[in-house]
Amino acid sequence: DPLMYRQGEAVLHILIAHDFEAYFVGGCVRDEIMGREVHDMDIATSARPDQVIELFDRTVPTGIQHGTVMVLMGDYSFEVTTFRKESDYEDHRRPSRVEFVDAIIEDLQRRDFTMNAMALGMEGRLIDPFGGREDIAAGLIRCVGQAGERFEEDALRMIRAIRFASVFGFRPVKSLWRALVAGRGMLSFIAMERIRAEFERVIEGPRPLRGLALIQRSGMINEVKYPVSYLEPIRESYIRTMENPLVSGLVKRLYLLLRGLNIHAEEAEELMRHWTFSNLIVERTTKLIRFDEQWLDRLYTLSPADQEDVQKWRHTWILLELAYGSDTVVDWLECYQALLQEAAQASYPVPEWKQLAELDFLNRLLDQVREWHEGMTVYELRDLAIAGSDVIQCTGKKGGPWLGQLMKQMLESVAMGELVNEREALLEHVKDVVN
Ligand code: ATP
Ligand code: MG
Structure with missing residues (x-):
């Protein structure tokens, strides 16, 4: 982003004009050299935090005890940190002492890796005391x-x-x-x-x-790890599918990882909580695993005779989709397509698909369930053309558990295509079944 770069240079310029040293540092210098997109630019300076605050109109003291002040310039913000070194680390994690220093080189010395320990000054002058550029090239x-x-x-x-x-x-x-x-x-x-x-x-x-x-x-x-005894890939194809271009995002990748390790939904949920993933991520991933488990469970327990019965399949699928919701199903379809692609191309043994014939069958089934998924017009009760209050009014009966059951049954019938999702048709149906 050339505009961000220009605004960052304006910050450097103001600091330098007041006889301070100032450089871009850390990840942004590394990413620039690697030709990667730079998303934020950190600045290091010899100015002390109070001096930085004085020099700029708009600042936020985001980490003043560590020497960091956020400077707002145009539409961008920059973390400006005073040159510092760290010492007396406690418990292998945090420095108990942060000390301001005068030279950029001392600041670079505290940084973790050579590629992260470079500074870029005005006119593109690179300060690279530890051979970061060479290491990046190699x-x-x-x-x-x-x-x-x-x-x-x-x-x-x-x-x-x-x-x-x-x-x-x-x-x-x-x-x-x-x-x-x-x-x-x-x-x-x-x-x-x-x-x-x-x-x-x-x-x-x-x-x-x-x-x-x-x-x-x-x-x-x-x-x-949590007390999980078998963090060994059991289903290698799942793990490998994590790198399939069809699969992106944390939820789908975690699902493939956990399924690949043959960790069941409940244990996966515990493990992700132990790993401190957010509630949203844990819930979505667990749901995806649970959906997969249930669907495959049905798949493998159906008798060959049942396998001929498309209606039975369709019913099973639609009930599952209603129970889990469209988001989960869309994620699952993407993963499963990638998985079947991976299995078809695998040059390693794929014990989970014992024979290619089975793969053929699963491919056809995937096309079929995708068709069913795309044909769905309702997912939840509020998608129905009538509400519970309409049913009460039309029947004159008092509400109770029967109402929820009836609504759910209508939702399933509409999803199955047995009932049209129109007000009149649904009310007609209510009259039929209630009396
Ligand atoms: P990215 O933001 O792309 O993850 P980054 O290099 O900017 O990469 P940050 O965690 O934002 O990583 O840290 C900024 C800089 O601070 C790093 O480039 C590095 O110089 C320094 N740094 C970060 N964490 C440590 C650490 N644990 N020990 C030493 N230096 C660190
Ligand atoms: Mg960063």
Whole structure:
């Protein structure tokens, strides 16, 4: 965004005009060099927070005790942080002392990885004391300084290393990897929310399989998993489908991961809560798993004779869709199509689809259920052309459990196409069945 860049330069300019040093730092410099989209720009300066506040009209003291002031410029905002160093880390996670320093290089020294420890000044002058640019070109994740020491200070950096390796498709250097494997136990000092935030980036990112493989190989999973005894891929095709282009977003990716690990809905829900995913994510993912379990359950328990009976299938499907809602079904259809694609192309054994004939059958079935899904005109009671009050009025009876049952039954009949969703037709039906 050239406009953001220009406004950021205006901030640098004002600081420099007042004899302070100022640079773009961290993720934005890295992303710029990598040719990735820059979403926000952080600025580091020799000015102290009170001096920053004085220099700009619009500021918000977002983290003043750490030296951070948000500066608003045009339609953009910039986090402006005073050069600082951190020391006396406690419990492998937080510095008990934050100290302002005079030189950018000292500020860069506290940062985690070489690629994140570069500064960009006016006229594109790059300050890169630890070889960040070279490491980016070689695709390497390397700590600033001794990996072992840096992980002792702040153990979150271990999972951040894996996150960046996964998202960028980079490789941790050997010394980093050794320190990570040796130090993985320290992850237990880190709040699960912070681990989850990094894990989330892995799952949502372009190469979740890479991140998962690194997490597994490092042995790190033992530090963060819940008492789940079998975090081993059982259904490899599910796990691999996480990288299918048809599948994006946290909910679908988590669903494929958990199903791939053969974790059932209830346990998956517990596990996601333990991992501190938001209620919304936990609920949507659990629902998707539960829908899948129920549908496949029906599928595999139907006798061959039933399999011929399209009406029976249709009834089962529509009842499930009414119970779970269209959002869940749409997510499921996308995942399932990707899954069948993956299974068809798999060059590894797919035990979950014992033979290709079964795959054919599932493909045809997918087309069929998609047709049923697209043909649905109602999903919930409020989609019906009449309300409960209309039924009361028309029958003159008092409300009670019968009313809910009747409404639900009408919803199913309309969804099945046995009843037309029109006021007159529905009232006619009510009269028929109530008397
Ligand atoms: P992105 O925002 O794309 O995730 P980022 O590099 O901006 O990447 P942030 O978490 O926003 O990551 O952190 C901003 C900068 O702060 C990093 O580039 C890095 O220099 C520094 N940093 C962040 N977390 C740590 C940490 N745990 N230890 C040391 N430095 C860190
Ligand atoms: Mg950032």
